[in-house]
């Protein structure tokens with residue numbers, strides 16, 4: 001018998017009712033302890049559309065409260081950034097041609113040197129230049145194919161939940177929710193090797209030139225870096241095309257990659273904190289990271305924001321202390337990666353509306369980050385808000401009026417009385433994020449204490 005038996009009298013020992021009661025008391029006590037522990041643990045859920053900056057916020061939390069990044073993460077980002085840098089320059093070349101922007105590097109008579117540099121870039125095969133296993137194995141390859149293969153546009157649309165409405169419907173119907181959650185693995189978890197073409201290579205652009213080059217010696221990373229540097233700094237068409245990158249998909253940090261290209265090409269280079277904050281690895285599924293902030297235990301859940309990822313969100317809606325919705329406010333003039341017919345801001349508005357007013361979060365505090373304010377400031381004059389949001393009344397280059405416009409749209413979706421806490425952020429800027437994240441943690445701790453009746 002267990003330790004409880006030693007205090008029993010022989011009369012009690014024979015009493016089955018008493019024995020059962022004691023066993024139940026033990027279970028009840030342990031359930032209470034568990035509940036108490038769960039109540040003490042703060043669960044912060046990061047939500048928002050793809051590429052809005054959720055994982056970057058999590059990275060800042062790691063820098064603040066977990067002593068930073070592991071060596072493995074640094075090596076992983078070195079590989080991923082190098083591949084993305086090369087592909088980003090290829091994309092600029094291809095898109096310039098599609099947009100009929102004349103490229104200096106396409107004119108061998110006038111710019112022989114740039115012409116040669118461009119050929120080097122188009123010949124480069126990033127998958128042969130990176131260590132795919134260090135970069136993240138099948139996750140990296142799958143993401144790479146989805147981003148850069150020729151057929152990816154259709155594939156992305158098929159893999160997305162199709163209609164943005166689908167997520168909204170699934171939030172409203174428990175049946176649908178249940179059905180969706182049982183398919184959590186979803187498509188996109190494996191690699192379609194048939195699609196693993198380099199996509200944007202010279203073969204499609206100039207087959208004759210490609211045949212001629214098939215016997216050429218392999219190009220080195222340093223040569224590719226020099227070629228990217230030259231095109232970035234000296235080809236006027238590349239700059240014009242970059243200024244119109246809201247019309248196609250380009251990595252948010254492409255400019256940073258180009259400006260630092262030699263660093264990423266250097267043998268044995270290991271990413272710095274800043275590089276990791278600028279680098280992008282799409283989140284698949286939901287990650288959980290534990291932090292101790294003051295005397296509170298935090299669990300931060302970071303969910304992949306692309307449409308195909310959202311069907312998995314339901315798994316973590318229970319017991320959330322606060323939702324941190326990250327909006328890329330700079331994306332008012334961009335289309336979704338998953339479906340280039342849908343404006344990113346419209347998608348974020350729909351998503352925020354659905355989450356904020358869903359029964360899952362009736363009593364859950366919401367924090368809203370208007371993120372990527374640095375990019376927002378940069379593009380205002382070049383890309384007037386009114387062109388995409390005709391109701392905007394502010395001046396073209398008025399940053400404050402622009403931010404307020406979108407803030408008002410989001411706050412106007414609130415059908416409840418609870419406040420929404422808004423911060424304007426640049427998630428890649430460690431110094432400013434330190435203040436914001438400290439304020440957010442204080443707020444959540446305070447709210448949690450109030451909820452548990454301690455305050």
Ligand SMILES: Nc1nc2c(ncn2[C@@H]2O[C@H](COP(=O)(O)OP(=O)(O)OP(=O)(O)O)[C@@H](O)[C@H]2O)c(=O)[nH]1
Pocket residue numbers: 048049050051052053054055056057251252253277278279280281282283284303304305306326371372373374375425426427428
């Ligand atoms: N310039 C700038 N870049 C940012 C900012 N926030 C995030 N980024 C960049 O935007 C890209 C996407 O950021 P992520 O944090 O991976 O986006 P996410 O919301 O986690 O995306 P998913 O995992 O697909 O849902 C990365 O390259 C980041 O460096 C910002 O405030 N300013």
Ligand SMILES: [Mg+2]
Pocket residue numbers: 054055056281282283302303304305
């Ligand atoms: Mg992410």
